[in-house]
Amino acid sequence: MPGAGVPSAESGLTFQLSKNDGSARLAEIHTSHGVIHTPVFMPVGTAASVKSLTTEQLKNLGTRHAAPGTDCEIILNNTYHLMLRPGIDHLERLGGVHKFMSWDRAVLSDSGGYQVFSLAAIRKVREEGVEFRSHLDGSLHFLSPEKSIEIQTRMGVDIAMAFDECPGHGSSHADIERSMELTHRWAKRSLAVRRSPLAVFGIVQGGVFPDLRKRSVEEIAAMDFDGIALGGIAVGESKEEMFDTIRLTAPLLPADKPRYLMGVGTPEDLVNAVDAGIDMFDCVMPTRNARNGSLFTSIGKVAIKNARYVDDEGPLDPDCDCLTCRTVSRAYLRHLFVSGEIAGLVYNTIHNVWFYLDLMRKVRQSIASNSFAAFREAFLLQFAREND
Amino acid sequence: MPGAGVPSAESGLTFQLSKNDGSARLAEIHTSHGVIHTPVFMPVGTAASVKSLTTEQLKNLGTRHAAPGTDCEIILNNTYHLMLRPGIDHLERLGGVHKFMSWDRAVLSDSGGYQVFSLAAIRKVREEGVEFRSHLDGSLHFLSPEKSIEIQTRMGVDIAMAFDECPGHGSSHADIERSMELTHRWAKRSLAVRRSPLAVFGIVQGGVFPDLRKRSVEEIAAMDFDGIALGGIAVGESKEEMFDTIRLTAPLLPADKPRYLMGVGTPEDLVNAVDAGIDMFDCVMPTRNARNGSLFTSIGKVAIKNARYVDDEGPLDPDCDCLTCRTVSRAYLRHLFVSGEIAGLVYNTIHNVWFYLDLMRKVRQSIASNSFAAFREAFLLQFAREND
Numbered sequence: 001m002p003g004a005g006v007p008s009a010e011s012g013l014t015f016q017l018s019k020n021d022g023s024a025r026l027a028e029i030h031t032s033h034g035v036i037h038t039p040v041f042m043p044v045g046t047a048a049s050v051k052s053l054t055t056e057q058l059k060n061l062g063t064r065h066a067a068p069g070t071d072c073e074i075i076l077n078n079t080y081h082l083m084l085r086p087g088i089d090h091l092e093r094l095g096g097v098h099k100f101m102s103w104d105r106a107v108l109s110d111s112g113g114y115q116v117f118s119l120a121a122i123r124k125v126r127e128e129g130v131e132f133r134s135h136l137d138g139s140l141h142f143l144s145p146e147k148s149i150e151i152q153t154r155m156g157v158d159i160a161m162a163f164d165e166c167p168g169h170g171s172s173h174a175d176i177e178r179s180m181e182l183t184h185r186w187a188k189r190s191l192a193v194r195r196s197p198l199a200v201f202g203i204v205q206g207g208v209f210p211d212l213r214k215r216s217v218e219e220i221a222a223m224d225f226d227g228i229a230l231g232g233i234a235v236g237e238s239k240e241e242m243f244d245t246i247r248l249t250a251p252l253l254p255a256d257k258p259r260y261l262m263g264v265g266t267p268e269d270l271v272n273a274v275d276a277g278i279d280m281f282d283c284v285m286p287t288r289n290a291r292n293g294s295l296f297t298s299i300g301k302v303a304i305k306n307a308r309y310v311d312d313e314g315p316l317d318p319d320c321d322c323l324t325c326r327t328v329s330r331a332y333l334r335h336l337f338v339s340g341e342i343a344g345l346v347y348n349t350i351h352n353v354w355f356y357l358d359l360m361r362k363v364r365q366s367i368a369s370n371s372f373a374a375f376r377e378a379f380l381l382q383f384a385r386e387n388d
Numbered sequence: 389m390p391g392a393g394v395p396s397a398e399s400g401l402t403f404q405l406s407k408n409d410g411s412a413r414l415a416e417i418h419t420s421h422g423v424i425h426t427p428v429f430m431p432v433g434t435a436a437s438v439k440s441l442t443t444e445q446l447k448n449l450g451t452r453h454a455a456p457g458t459d460c461e462i463i464l465n466n467t468y469h470l471m472l473r474p475g476i477d478h479l480e481r482l483g484g485v486h487k488f489m490s491w492d493r494a495v496l497s498d499s500g501g502y503q504v505f506s507l508a509a510i511r512k513v514r515e516e517g518v519e520f521r522s523h524l525d526g527s528l529h530f531l532s533p534e535k536s537i538e539i540q541t542r543m544g545v546d547i548a549m550a551f552d553e554c555p556g557h558g559s560s561h562a563d564i565e566r567s568m569e570l571t572h573r574w575a576k577r578s579l580a581v582r583r584s585p586l587a588v589f590g591i592v593q594g595g596v597f598p599d600l601r602k603r604s605v606e607e608i609a610a611m612d613f614d615g616i617a618l619g620g621i622a623v624g625e626s627k628e629e630m631f632d633t634i635r636l637t638a639p640l641l642p643a644d645k646p647r648y649l650m651g652v653g654t655p656e657d658l659v660n661a662v663d664a665g666i667d668m669f670d671c672v673m674p675t676r677n678a679r680n681g682s683l684f685t686s687i688g689k690v691a692i693k694n695a696r697y698v699d700d701e702g703p704l705d706p707d708c709d710c711l712t713c714r715t716v717s718r719a720y721l722r723h724l725f726v727s728g729e730i731a732g733l734v735y736n737t738i739h740n741v742w743f744y745l746d747l748m749r750k751v752r753q754s755i756a757s758n759s760f761a762a763f764r765e766a767f768l769l770q771f772a773r774e775n776d
Contacts, residue, residue, distance in 0.1 A: 048723065052730040054738075056711055057445075086698060086723045093699050094719050102715045310474060311481055323444060327490045331482050335436065335474045342440040345730055350442075 011226050012158060012197030015258050019367065023251065023277040026367040029258055031158040032197060033098065033106040036073045038258065038279040039363050041270065041356045042108060044287060045075040048082060048101045051287045052349040055102045061354040066321035069361045070354065074106035074158075076282045079151055080115030083141070084134050088151050096156025108159040108282075111148045111190075111203075114231075114263070117166045125165065127182070145189035153198050161229065161262075162190035164203040169236030176207035183231075184219045191223055199226035201260060207232055208241045210248055217252040227258035227280075234264050243272060250277040267296055267359055267383060271376050274363055286356045290348035293337045296355040300383055302330075304348065309334040322354035400546060400585030401614050403646050407755065411639065411665040414755040417646055419546040420585060421486065421494040424461045426646065426667040427751050429658065429744045430496060432675060433463040436470060436479075436489045439675045440737040443490045449742040454709035457749045458742065462494035462546075464670045467539055468503030471529070472522050476539050484544025496547040496670075499536045499578075499591075502619075502651070505554045513553065515570070533577035541586050549617065549650075550578035552591040557624030564595035571619075572607045579611055587614035589648060595620055596629045598636055605640045615646035615668075622652050631660060638665040655684055655747055655771060659764050662751055674740035679733050681725045684743040688771055690718075692736065697722040710742035 017027045029036040043050045043058070050058050058072055077097050082088070094100050097107055113130075116122065120132035120141075129144025145163040152160035164183040167176055183205045194200045202225035206212030220228055230249055233242055246261065250273075253259050260280035261273050270281050286296065293304040297317035302309075304316075312330035320326075324333070324347040336344030359379075366375035405415045417424040431438045431446070438446050446460055465485050470476070482488050485495055501518075504510065508520035508529075517532025533551040540548035552571040555564055571593045582588045590613035594600030608616055618637055621630055634649065638661075641647050648668035649661050658669050674684065683690045685705035690697075692704075700718035708714075712721070712735040724732030747767075754763035 047727045047729060048720070049727075049729045049731045052734075054711075054715075054731050054734055056715060085727055086719070090698055090719070094701055094717065100717075100720055100723075102720075310478055313482060323442075327442075327444060329482065329488075331474070331478070332436070332488055332490075335488075339435045339437075339473055341435060341437045342730060342733055343437045343442050346440075346442055346734065 011194070011199040013199035013226050015227070015256065017255065021367040021370050021372040022275065024274050024363075024367050024372045025277060025279055026364055027258070027279060029106075031074075031106045031199070033104060033158050034073060036106055037069070037364055039270075039274045039360050039367075040074060040280050041360045042074050042076045042280065042282040043072060043353050043356070044078075044282055044284045045101070045107075046078045046081050046284075047085065048077055048097055050075060050349075050353065052291065052345045053353070057346070057350060058103075058353070061323060061350050061357070062321050063323055063326040065326060067358075067361065069364070070321075070358045072105070072353070072357055074108060075103065077107055077109045077155065077157065078115060079109050079112035079148060079155070080119065082155065083112065083151055084136055084139075088154050092154040096154070098156060106159070107155075107157045109152045109155055109157040109161065110262070111152070111161040111163040112143050113148070113161075113164045114166045116143055127185075129163075145186040146193045149190050149193045149198075149200065153195060157198070159199045159201060159227070160194075162187045162200060162202050162225070164205060164231055166232055166235070167205075167207065169207070171207065173207075173209055173212070176205070176209060177212055180205045180207075180212055180216050184216070187220060187223060187225075191225065201225055201227040201229050201258075203229045203231040203262070204249060204253075205232045208237050208245055210245075213245055213249050214252065217249055221252070221254050225257070227260060228253050229260040229262050230278075231262050233261060243276070246273055246276045246278065253277070267356070268380055270356070270359065271363065271379055274367075275372070275376055286352035287349055290352040291345050293344075293348065295348055296352055298382065304330070304333050304337050306334070316351055317355070320351065320355065320358070322351050322358075324348070324351040324354075399582070399587040399614050401587035403615070403644065405643065409755040409758050409760040410663065412662050412751075412755050412760045413647075413665060413667055414752055415646070415667060417494075419462075419494045419587070421492060421546055422461060424494055425457070425752055427658075427662045427748050427755075428462060428668050429748045430462050430464045430668065430670040431460060431741050431744070432466075432670055432672045433489070433495075434466045434469050434672075435473065436465055436485055438463060438737075438741065440679065440733045441741070445734070445738060446491075446741070449711060449738050449745070450709050451711055451714040453714060455746075455749065457752070458709075458746045460493070460741070460745055462496060463491065465495055465497045465543065465545065466503060467497050467500035467536060467543070468507065470543065471500065471539055472524055472527075476542050480542045484542070486544060494547070495543075495545040497540045497543055497545040497549065498650070499540070499549040499551040500531050501536070501549075501552045502554045504531055505556075515573070517551075533574040534581045537578050537581045537586075537588065541583060545586070547587045547589060547615070548582075550575045550588060550590050550613070552593060552619055554593075554620060554623070555595065557595070559595065561597055561600070564593070564597060565600055568593045568595075568600055568604050572604070575608060575611060575613075579613065589613055589615040589617050589646075591617045591619040591650070592637060593620045596625050596633055598633075601633055601637050602640065605637055609640070609642050613645070615648055616641050617648040617650050617668075618666075619650050621649060631664070634661055634664045634666065641665070655744070656768055658744070658747065659751065659767055662755075663760070663764055674744045675737055678736035678740040681732075681736065683721075683736055684740055686770065692718065692721050692725050694722070704739055705743070708739065708743065708746070710739050710746075712736070712739040712742075
């Protein structure tokens with residue numbers, strides 16, 4: 001079996017679980033670009049840019065009033081976007097993603113699989129890999145497990161994801177099974193070409209079918225990955241199906257590796273998934289919602305364009321220590337948003353990303369003090385209230 | 389004559405001329421929101437936002453490597469834009485523009501005149517004032533000298549501009565004369581309603597006609613304004629006509645008041661206008677060009693989308709201490725720009741605004757050391773070179 005027997009210790013990553021509180025876990029991931037405290041949220045830096053923010057801003061979202069520990073310690077980059085633009089040859093010549101975007105902390109990249117199946121025009125899925133056309137210019141490209149890991153290696157990321165097939169929700173048991181088995185074969189091939197110090201995470205598939213999810217966990221867990229991700233989640237299934245799958249799968253994952261729930265989700269989703277034993281998250285929600293004027297606060301969502309904020313001198317969220325909440329008012333944020341000012345998108349993004357990072361800090365704090373269950377209950381109650 | 393006899397000392401502004409180098413002047417303007425070192429460039433914060441930048445960024449454009457003295461000490465706000473959105477009642481309730489945008493340094497506002505004549509649909513220009521329709525929603529509004537000064541007072545700015553008529557280039561001598569005389573009568577009415585501590589600047593008109601410009605300077609200089617601006621410049625006339633007008637007019641202006649050239653211009657224009665004795669400038673060029681990917685550097689303009697920068701690891705401008713040049717490469721700036729990333733506009737704006745502010749710092753330094761003529765010659769030579 002290719003890749004088996006390559007010890008994780010050869011990767012640049014170590015995982016130290018410090019404690020459990022119920023199923024919630026407190027841990028540290030050590031990389032050559034710093035320590036990541038989990039549970040962690042990873043802002044999405046699609047094309048080597050967390051949308052609307054300079055790297056300097058991403059490093060300084062809070063004010064000096066802010067509680068320590070909310071810093072952004074890791075971001076996600078999209079292999080698909082970066083292989084198309086600027087292109088991996090350019091990116092490698094320029095010294096990799098860290099140097100490219102002037103980011104000295106950790107980077108995780110996805111494998112490109114999800115975007116190939118959701119953005120590109122697919123020509124052919126074969127055992128070997130996927131031939132697809134760029135959504136930018138129609139040019140023809142090819143991704144395979146080997147090719148994806150090679151690209152992620154050349155990007156210089158700290159954590160790479162194995163290349164997987166991402167079927168949408170609604171496929172039959174037989175189709176999901178076939179796809180899952182392909183993903184398993186691709187997982188072995190991804191692992192076989194891992195070269196130190198790159199860490200590689202495997203991806204569990206299996207749709208909403210408990211038997212398939214169980215089999216997928218068993219097979220992926222048996223391989224020597226540095227961490228394990230749940231893929232094929234939040235692809236159209238109901239919230240109930242999503243959490244059934246997470247609660248079924250998470251306890252089966254090895255305790256000594258980080259667990260990553262890909263592409264999820266709302267603040268409530270994150271808190272509930274931590275409760276199920278998940279350590280890592282990424283989602284475009286904070287950055288995308290910011291650009292739509294939908295802002296997360298300690299008392300629920302705020303639609304900043306609402307006319308009720310026209311004379312509102314107060315901060316967006318009085319409980320927030322981000323730069324936005326500490327320097328400008330709801331009235332000003334509304335004005336910038338309705339005026340189409342770029343600075344409005346920037347202020348909104350600073351706040352939303354901070355909100356997610358700060359929520360994870362509070363989650364970690366509550367696990368450390370064995371009070372995660374109480375924290376979760378209070379958070380869900382408070383956050384849901386204003387949403388009604 | 390209404391307004392005559394109101395001493396400038398009652399305004400919150402004092403002007404201290406420290407030295408001349410040829411016709412170039414080094415001075416300080418003291419306001420209740422800090423000292424402004426002139427010659428100065430004022431970034432344009434149209435709708436209470438210097439486009440693409442948060443207020444925090446505007447205060448921290450440079451890095452710690454940067455020479456002191458490049459800080460942004462004053463910005464311009466547009467009365468026309470702010471009276472339409474959020475509206476003066478809201479803005480006043482919210483504590484004025486400084487509090488609104490969290491800016492504790494000086495603000496100069498224009499009178500709204502220029503935008504009324506360039507953006508709005510004009511219903512009627514009467515002796516009393518101008519009736520116009522908003523370019524946003526077609527709503528009907530009225531601006532007069534009294535109304536404009538009242539609005540600027542309620543905005544809480546440090547320096548207001550008298551309300552003037554802004555005819556385009558190409559009008560006849562008779563039309564420009566008629567318009568100029570209206571501007572003079574409006575200047576008196578603007579001054580009559582000035583209330584301490586608001587400083588008000590008068591505006592010289594007269595188009596490209598030397599006899600009219602001379603008359604306009606005489607009339608405006610005879611009024612008790614806190615500073616004098618040249619208006620109706622860069623409205624379609626040739627560069628030669630523009631500088632003929634500036635060189636004719638500037639020496640006729642009172643030496644003991646700040647001289648402000650409205651809406652100008654390129655870096656070369658600023659240096660040449662300082663040479664003619666101008667102290668203050670504003671222009672949308674650095675911010676607007678930044679959004680178009682046109683960047684000012686010590687060796688001329690850079691069109692950042694150019695394919696030649698795809699592998700360019702160097703800083704945008706090796707001689708620049710702005711945050712952009714000290715943290716990211718030309719290759720990254722090109723990538724962000726061609727990818728349509730908001731952060732690209734932010735990085736570009738940081739650099740362009742810094743370039744203008746830093747140019748003014750160098751201008752001041754050279755005047756202080758009696759070497760402005762040499763500085764100007766070297767700058768024009770170096771800056772023009774790459775433009776060819």
